[in-house]
Amino acid sequence: MKLGEGVEAAIHCVSTLASVDGNSTMPGAALAECFGLSPSYLLKHLNQLTAARILESVSGPAGGYRLARPAEHITLLDIVLAVEGREPAFRCGEIRRNGPVKIDASAYVKPCGINAAMLKAERAYRAALAEVKISDVVADYAAEGDPRSYAASCAFVARHQRPQKAASRKQI
């Protein structure tokens, strides 16, 4: 089982955007710089997060990305599904039907027990991911992370966030 590398980048970016002041944005290039990633590589994942309404993209001179909803309402599962897609990890090709003995389709109305067991395990995985909110990730980092690293992250955000004019919608 493999998750794409983009999942790590996406979770770090959403966590970083959870730390901007109010409705400020942060440019994609700054997020890429923050994690030593190529801006074009990161753009794909920022687009996925925007399409999933985890982020919103603001255009114009003070444009960039910000959370589309409060960090308390974004979970690791939301981000994993946005980047990896919503399909189950286990791909049932219904190979049980491919054997040499042809049986009427009515024999396969009930889902294959193997598929059912694999999907049950995936539900446990998704439930565990859904338990972790981005607000928890950020709070844990503040409480448990190395203070130098945390201070550097906060300083980076303070330096690169772009405050919005008063008229701009405040999302949190």
Add this chain to the structure above:
Amino acid sequence: MKLGEGVEAAIHCVSTLASVDGNSTMPGAALAECFGLSPSYLLKHLNQLTAARILESVSGPAGGYRLARPAEHITLLDIVLAVEGREPAFRCGEIRRNGPVKIDASAYVKPCGINAAMLKAERAYRAALAEVKISDVVADYAAEGDPRSYAASCAFVARHQRPQKAASRKQI
């Protein structure tokens, strides 16, 4: 998140081999036929299962594959790890260290909280897979599967299994 297609084939093959009589074997070509798969495609996965000591390969005229241990001692997790590898699905590239602010390596001794949370969810997934024994899968199929499909599977196994000489090790 994606699991390779081989996982489905591998679980079906192990479940099928759990139904042979005693220490009989079944040729790889018969297993491939049973699920409409290419023998060369399936061979890769049978080799993975053999390397993981889930199956054993017997050579000679009555050769083929059989379980290397009782079906009660083989779980879905064993099979998934044999086919997909034992590495975590979440790949932490430690991108937290790549930012423009260089901090001493001592700041990263503690694992990244994001990695820790992702691995915790994977442990839940693996625990759920480890709860399902192949003996359960076979028993559920006998009890809950379509009787025509079950009868056809049993007949296929009976037709293709290869009894061993008395001297051959009995594995169950």
